[in-house]
Amino acid sequence: NAGVTQTPKFQVLKTGQSMTLQCAQDMNHEYMSWYRQDPGMGLRLIHYSVGAGITDQGEVPNGYNVSRSTTEDFPLRLLSAAPSQTSVYFCASGYLRPGKRSNYGYTFGSGTRLTVV
Amino acid sequence: KQEVTQIPAALSVPEGENLVLNCSFTDSAIYNLQWFRQDPGKGLTSLLLIQSSQREQTSGRLNASLDKSSGRSTLYIAASQPGDSATYLCAFANTGTASKLTFGTGTRLQVTL
Numbered sequence: 001n002a003g004v005t006q007t008p009k010f011q012v013l014k015t016g017q018s019m020t021l022q023c024a025q026d027m028n029h030e031y032m033s034w035y036r037q038d039p040g041m042g043l044r045l046i047h048y049s050v051g052a053g054i055t056d057q058g059e060v061p062n063g064y065n066v067s068r069s070t071t072e073d074f075p076l077r078l079l080s081a082a083p084s085q086t087s088v089y090f091c092a093s094g095y096l097r098p099g100k101r102s103n104y105g106y107t108f109g110s111g112t113r114l115t116v117v
Numbered sequence: 118k119q120e121v122t123q124i125p126a127a128l129s130v131p132e133g134e135n136l137v138l139n140c141s142f143t144d145s146a147i148y149n150l151q152w153f154r155q156d157p158g159k160g161l162t163s164l165l166l167i168q169s170s171q172r173e174q175t176s177g178r179l180n181a182s183l184d185k186s187s188g189r190s191t192l193y194i195a196a197s198q199p200g201d202s203a204t205y206l207c208a209f210a211n212t213g214t215a216s217k218l219t220f221g222t223g224t225r226l227q228v229t230l
Contacts, residue, residue, distance in 0.1 A: 033217070108161040108163075
């Protein structure tokens with residue numbers, strides 16, 4: 001089924017370790033973004049991309065890196081994990097040109113639950 | 118900066134009731150508004166999307182409206198069912214920053230038998 005695929009679903013890291021959260025979409029969406037969800041804080045934007053080769057920072061970018069070499073993939077890298085990065089991470093892709101495409105709007109992946117100890 | 122508030126934070130209703138979830142926002146330069154549903158431990162499922170030029174959208178028992186002048190959106194759920202129990206989130210994309218969504222903190226709905 002078409003959609004947004006995130007891997008892994010769960011991950012435990014030690015403080016200082018690095019890792020990459022993977023995100024792939026097969027809907028040819030131009031927009032992709034990463035959010036983190038924390039209790040009482042809602043979803044907050046980390047980084048986003050408006051197309052291959054173009055990325056920008058969101059509300060909470062510190063400690064994270066992204067790149068977008070293809071339309072399909074948008075990995076999120078944690079450079080040196082900290083306990084404050086314990087969260088649930090969601091990747092989203094979107095098509096935002098009004099028209100007849102049935103998948104107009106944003107589609108979210110199922111999330112990665114990350115614990116940093 | 119767009120500020121989004123959802124009231125109430127939690128709601129419990131008996132099965133069969135019609136209910137309204139509220140979402141208020143501060144910046145009326147809306148590109149679009151999307152309502153999502155999130156089940157515990159799961160991702161977000163898109164329910165309805167309203168473009169800036171529209172006032173409402175309907176899908177089955179759900180109806181969402183957008184009133185930019187009052188800074189308010191509502192999600193109406195008709196004849197609620199236990200399967201509707203979830204957290205409902207509204208999210209806005211603003212003109213000029215359509216690639217970025219600003220979320221409310223959600224309304225947790227429980228529909229009881």
